[in-house]
Amino acid sequence: MTARVGTVTLVGGGPGDPELLTIAAARALASADVVLYDRLAPYESLAELAPRAELIDVGKRPGHHPIAQEDIERLLVAHARAGADVVRLKGGDPFVFGRGSEEVEACRRAGVPARVIPGVTSAIAVPAAAGIPVTHRGVSRLFTVVSGHAPLEPEELEHLAGLGGTIVVLMGVSNLPSISAGLLRCGMAPDTPVAVVERGCSTGQRTTFAELARIRETAERAGIRSPAIVVIGEVVRRARLGDAEAEALLADAVAGPGGGA
Ligand code: SAH
Numbered sequence: 001m002t003a004r005v006g007t008v009t010l011v012g013g014g015p016g017d018p019e020l021l022t023i024a025a026a027r028a029l030a031s032a033d034v035v036l037y038d039r040l041a042p043y044e045s046l047a048e049l050a051p052r053a054e055l056i057d058v059g060k061r062p063g064h065h066p067i068a069q070e071d072i073e074r075l076l077v078a079h080a081r082a083g084a085d086v087v088r089l090k091g092g093d094p095f096v097f098g099r100g101s102e103e104v105e106a107c108r109r110a111g112v113p114a115r116v117i118p119g120v121t122s123a124i125a126v127p128a129a130a131g132i133p134v135t136h137r138g139v140s141r142l143f144t145v146v147s148g149h150a151p152l153e154p155e156e157l158e159h160l161a162g163l164g165g166t167i168v169v170l171m172g173v174s175n176l177p178s179i180s181a182g183l184l185r186c187g188m189a190p191d192t193p194v195a196v197v198e199r200g201c202s203t204g205q206r207t208t209f210a211e212l213a214r215i216r217e218t219a220e221r222a223g224i225r226s227p228a229i230v231v232i233g234e235v236v237r238r239a240r241l242g243d244a245e246a247e248a249l250l251a252d253a254v255a256g257p258g259g260g261a
Pocket of ligand 1: 014015016040090091092093094095096097098120121122123126169170171172197198199200201202226227228229
């Protein structure tokens with residue numbers, strides 16, 4: 001008798017609000033035998049979403065690595081080989097900075113069938129939750145999503161500063177001072193509006209606004225913590241619709257640096 005090999009499904013869990021799971025994601029969870037989930041995945045309602053499944057927390061906190069990536073991959077393969085239908089639930093979209101593609105490759109190397117259910121990425125959804133469109137006709141026709149996990153190289157900063165569209169930084173909280181200083185050094189306008197959105201799409205969502213030249217001190221004063229998305233570019237002014245703080249920022253920018261009148 002040959003035992004049935006299970007499957008691995010990488011599921012994008014969206015930015016945190018279970019309402020932003022896809023129908024395919026909810027279906028995969030509902031029929032899963034095992035769910036390995038992340039800190040950023042919408043795990044609070046997992047017991048309801050995956051009622052039959054064994055739930056395994058493989059979450060990482062910044063600077064801490066409770067379960068190494070190789071061990072996560074080993075776990076996925078081991079459970080699938082034991083016949084389980086495994087869901088690997090990840091925050092946002094599995095292929096945006098989530099190491100999802102490495103997990104798919106690990107499964108394929110091990111002969112375990114793997115598929116991917118895309119998710120709503122925080123790179124777009126979190127700015128939107130704060131009222132910021134990543135594109136706006138006549139304002140920005142491109143957006144660049146960049147990881148701020150490691151400091152950006154001088155050439156990267158130069159290209160970003162020269163692009164003229166929207167810059168979205170993920171994992172950028174600790175390197176925000178060096179990123180903002182680098183962009184200013186490369187000639188980006190000091191009054192370029194910046195928004196930092198913490199815990200987007202969840203009840204603790206908070207948005208902090210500042211001009212590029214002041215974001216470092218403003219972020220420090222506000223005590224900004226991960227997870228957060230940094231949005232840099234003129235589209236940030238669009239958030240002023242209905243947001244008093246952003247409106248003040250706009251008034252500031254119109255009056256000019258230090259301008260009161
Ligand atoms: N695959 C994920 C990103 C993983 S990298 C996606 O597509 O969304 C982890 C980073 O995503 C965090 O450091 C933070 O910058 C961002 N992030 C994810 N969820 C977030 C949320 N709800 N609010 C703010 N930032 C979030």
